[in-house]
Amino acid sequence: MVTVSLDAKALYTLLPAVYRTRDAANGGQLQALFAVMAAQSAVVEENITQLYDDQFIETCAPWVIPYIADLLGYNSIYEIAAASSDSRAEVANTIGYRQRKGTLLALEQVTADISGRATLAVEQFRRLITTVSMRLVDPGHDATLSLRHGTTFGLLDTAT
Numbered sequence: 001m002v003t004v005s006l007d008a009k010a011l012y013t014l015l016p017a018v019y020r021t022r023d024a025a026n027g028g029q030l031q032a033l034f035a036v037m038a039a040q041s042a043v044v045e046e047n048i049t050q051l052y053d054d055q056f057i058e059t060c061a062p063w064v065i066p067y068i069a070d071l072l073g074y075n076s077i078y079e080i081a082a083a084s085s086d087s088r089a090e091v092a093n094t095i096g097y098r099q100r101k102g103t104l105l106a107l108e109q110v111t112a113d114i115s116g117r118a119t120l121a122v123e124q125f126r127r128l129i130t131t132v133s134m135r136l137v138d139p140g141h142d143a144t145l146s147l148r149h150g151t152t153f154g155l156l157d158t159a160t
Helices: 008-014 017-025 028-055 063-074 079-083 088-099 104-115 151-157
Strands: none
Touching: 008 028, 017 028, 063 088, 104 151
16 A cells, blocks of 8 residues: 655645745745645545555454444354454454355364364265266276286185
8 A cells, every 4th residue: 555645845845936935924824724634635645544544354453343344244253252342353264264164164264163173074985986978987986896916705704
């Protein structure tokens, strides 16, 4: 973010020399006006910087956190966190969950955060045994039996 901060002296030097000379002769009221304008400019510039920071949960002011949480539809799962005014970490986690919605990593992280225990999510679709089409045989499929190894047929329906 580019900010252009001008102090009173820099603003006053932008004025043509004829006006600065007349102002010096008349007591410097114009220079005093530029000092007030520079002070107000600094206030506005600081406000703009804070408004930019308030767009992000990591850098926002504490009073902005409930508003960002409301935009997300955040509901605390813990009573203590709902009662506290600073739930920045939970709101930040909610943003991360929404960005990775539906992925295994997000499911593992949500369940670990809720339960407090390490979790592991597994895609069962990859382990699902289905009827294999004879038009498109996948040799790596778990249901495909290799007929080249006859010794393994003797191990079928046994404990080994």
